[in-house]
Amino acid sequence: MKELLEHIVKSIVNNPEAVVVDxxxxxxxxxxxILTIDVAExxxxxxxxxxxRTINAIxxxxxxxxxxxxxxxxxxxxxxxxxxxxxxxxxxxEEKENSMLYDEI
Numbered sequence: 001m002k003e004l005l006e007h008i009v010k011s012i013v014n015n016p017e018a019v020v021v022d023x024x025x026x027x028x029x030x031x032x033x034i035l036t037i038d039v040a041e042x043x044x045x046x047x048x049x050x051x052x053r054t055i056n057a058i059x060x061x062x063x064x065x066x067x068x069x070x071x072x073x074x075x076x077x078x079x080x081x082x083x084x085x086x087x088x089x090x091x092x093x094e095e096k097e098n099s100m101l102y103d104e105i
Contacts, residue, residue, distance in 0.1 A: 009037055009047060013046055014042065035073060038078040059075045
């Protein structure tokens with residue numbers, strides 16, 4: 001299934017050499033295989049498609065293939081973005097202190 005997913009994704013992206021598919025077994029759910037797609041940043045939109053239609057179609061194809069082989073598979077797209085930590089500016093900190101809802105413990 002990894003090869004099938006890799007072939008499908010490489011066929012639709014602009015940078016096929018940047019496509020990497022990782023396969024690992026789920027720790028929480030025995031028998032579940034997780035396939036993670038890693039593509040170039042500019043190709044993520046192509047893989048996801050409008051309203052997620054392309055990735056959903058890819059997931060359907062891989063799920064059908066897995067059912068025929070009597071296996072369980074989940075397809076995910078690797079997200080490299082890290083959540084941004086927002087620091088309060090001095091003006092925001094002062095606003096918190098002056099707020100009526102601010103409680104000192």
